[in-house]
Amino acid sequence: MKQVLFNIQRVFHTSNEEMNAIENVMQVLFLEKNQFFLKENEVCKTIGFIERGSMRLFYETPDKEVCNDFFFENSLVGSVASFLTQTPSIVNIAAIEKCELLLFEYTDVMALTQKFPSLKTLANIILQEQLIRAEKREASLLKDTPETRFKNLLEEHPKIFKRIPLRYVASYLGITPETLSRYRAKFLL
């Protein structure tokens, strides 16, 4: 069984019937490095779970790309805002490494949660996690210095530095690659 499904069952104790229903609507998608999952102004029609690989969420601006988030195995990927409202996305999402994704169509997700109210809990938890993540990130961008953000990221998600090109990490921290390089030197990384 797919890793993600296994974890869903382990955490949410979904019934066999529910698991079957989920598996029936699920699609598998492979993405090559740098391939897009979602482009700005497109509606996010499917939500994905990452089985293997890593992705990044970013904004295009006239002069640069701004990287806003990273996704790894076992996490949800997509613009929750665009998916829920079925309106054009303001963000882009692309693969950093080769990825294997499990996809769920909007209509299928709605039908599933309609049929199995208990799955709504799962949907709600996902939503809440997004909100909490956004709240924390907003706070960090306002109250922490770039150097503090670097140290926090290093402590909380050291694997990011192993798997993600540093220019994306720099963008995520809101600094230039040069500054990130200097922080790394300073902290003997």
Next chain:
Amino acid sequence: MKQVLFNIQRVFHTSNEEMNAIENVMQVLFLEKNQFFLKENEVCKTIGFIERGSMRLFYETPDKEVCNDFFFENSLVGSVASFLTQTPSIVNIAAIEKCELLLFEYTDVMALTQKFPSLKTLANIILQEQLIRAEKREASLLKDTPETRFKNLLEEHPKIFKRIPLRYVASYLGITPETLSRYRAKFLL
């Protein structure tokens, strides 16, 4: 009838039965200037609609307060993340001006949306707005310079400069009061 209820009905065409149900569980709360609505580490047990007044959402840090958002008439106030999960909040919310709020308990909201599925649409829209707001703010904090953020805020929400003490606005923009003061002078405000 309360302004907020009037607007809900106008936008969502809620039935009389639904409006009565809403009014029955609704409580009114008056807050004095600087009074807290929600403190860090408390669970956000009620969600409020502002009938009159203004409020701010902020974080405490060892050396300073960081203001993250403002609320005015006709908007929802509370930590959506804490309210939905019924877990301790990481933010504080307090009145800036005298406020009149309409309160809804968590259990009442759940019961209402259970009984009237159409009200879920309303709840979902509120949630989506939060997500979109957070997404945009995150993007702005990463990609815009402080001066650009100032100009955007001035254009989109000029009333903030009229009603909110400038030190809170500075904090919201992620700058010092001195810098905000200089921007204002520069743009002849």
Next chain:
DNA sequence: TCCTTTTCTTGATTTGGATCAAGTGCATTT
């Protein structure tokens, strides 16, 4: 009202990170 306190402004100085500019290391291709 006057007095106190807080908030906002203005000026001088400092500083952290950006920018500009080479250079180094690594992978991919030929």
Next chain:
DNA sequence: AAATGCACTTGATCCAAATCAAGAAAAGGA
């Protein structure tokens, strides 16, 4: 193995905003 192109590092300079330091102006309180 040489050549080409990226990604990253390192150094020098510059600049926007922070900090430090007085004042001026508003807001509250007696």
